[in-house]
Amino acid sequence: MTVDTYLDLALLPDVEGLAELVLGRVATQGALPVYERLLQPALDEVGRRWENDELTVADEHLVTALTEQVLTRVGRRVTSGPMAVVACTPGNEHRVGAVMVSDTLGLAGWNPALLGARTPFEDLAALCSARDVRLVALSVGIEEELGVLGPQLERLRLRFGPDVHVIVGGGAVRRQEDWHAPAGVTVCTSVSELLGLARELLPVPAVPV
Numbered sequence: 001m002t003v004d005t006y007l008d009l010a011l012l013p014d015v016e017g018l019a020e021l022v023l024g025r026v027a028t029q030g031a032l033p034v035y036e037r038l039l040q041p042a043l044d045e046v047g048r049r050w051e052n053d054e055l056t057v058a059d060e061h062l063v064t065a066l067t068e069q070v071l072t073r074v075g076r077r078v079t080s081g082p083m084a085v086v087a088c089t090p091g092n093e094h095r096v097g098a099v100m101v102s103d104t105l106g107l108a109g110w111n112p113a114l115l116g117a118r119t120p121f122e123d124l125a126a127l128c129s130a131r132d133v134r135l136v137a138l139s140v141g142i143e144e145e146l147g148v149l150g151p152q153l154e155r156l157r158l159r160f161g162p163d164v165h166v167i168v169g170g171g172a173v174r175r176q177e178d179w180h181a182p183a184g185v186t187v188c189t190s191v192s193e194l195l196g197l198a199r200e201l202l203p204v205p206a207v208p209v
């Protein structure tokens with residue numbers, strides 16, 4: 001099973017073997033299936049083994065760090081599209097998914113800026129209003145944060161106004177399927193779903209007169 005092969009290589013560690021496995025699959029299948037069907041399940045499995053005391057925190061850090069290294073070798077797309085911002089919510093240190101979201105927005109024709117872990121909403125709002133940001137994708141990592149997120153997202157939504165699309169996803173949302181975002185905030189749990197949505201949300205270029 002490929003998840004097992006992935007974890008065996010990461011735990012050796014054999015970063016070149018890992019890169020070969022991932023980049024080979026990206027070349028034949030494209031990045032998103034590899035993110036969704038190999039890397040996400042492999043890290044889910046790390047979480048499961050860690051919970052069962054089969055892996056230590058150091059083992060988890062090793063697999064996560066190597067995954068991040070390999071991800072930097074999956075081609076980044078630079079586009080001249082409208083600016084999107086990808087950030088982890090203020091309580092979230094899980095940033096691997098956010099990297100994949102940023103890649104996905106690039107594929108969809110946006111110009112993504114990846115801010116990373118634990119981004120305070122006040123600072124996020126200030127950054128977005130100082131630039132022409134049209135889409136904000138937020139990643140939530142732990143379910144405990146979902147409880148306080150609703151009112152915070154409502155305030156952020158009001159501050160952005162109607163021209164900025166706000167999309168929320170991440171491991172916590174994936175695990176807690178019955179969580180509802182406030183009005184005007186879209187919940188999306190997979191990068192393949194995001195690809196279609198982000199393409200639909202691309203602003204239509206003005207028709208020359």
Ligand code: B12
Nearest residue numbers: 043044047092093094095096097139142143169170171188
């Ligand atoms: C690696 C890891 C860490 C690392 C993260 C380092 C890093 N650089 O990212 C570190 C060590 C920091 C960490 C810390 C903690 N962690 Co942790 N961690 C994990 C682990 C093993 C993997 C996470 C990961 O990268 N997954 C792979 C990515 C690709 O998956 P993903 O984030 O879901 O993203 C996918 C989709 O959700 C989607 N997506 C992501 N974001 C978005 C956003 C949008 C808009 C869209 C459309 C899609 C989307 O795209 C991705 C591709 O499919 C998980 C296990 C698991 N099951 O997830 C536990 C896990 C998430 N952690 C857990 C816990 C408990 C913690 C700690 C509280 C531990 C502690 N006692 O300190 C802290 C909390 C830190 C914090 N405040 O965030 C629990 C969370 C349970 C819960 N209550 O929700 C998990 C599930 C482990 C477990 N089985 O219990 N962790």
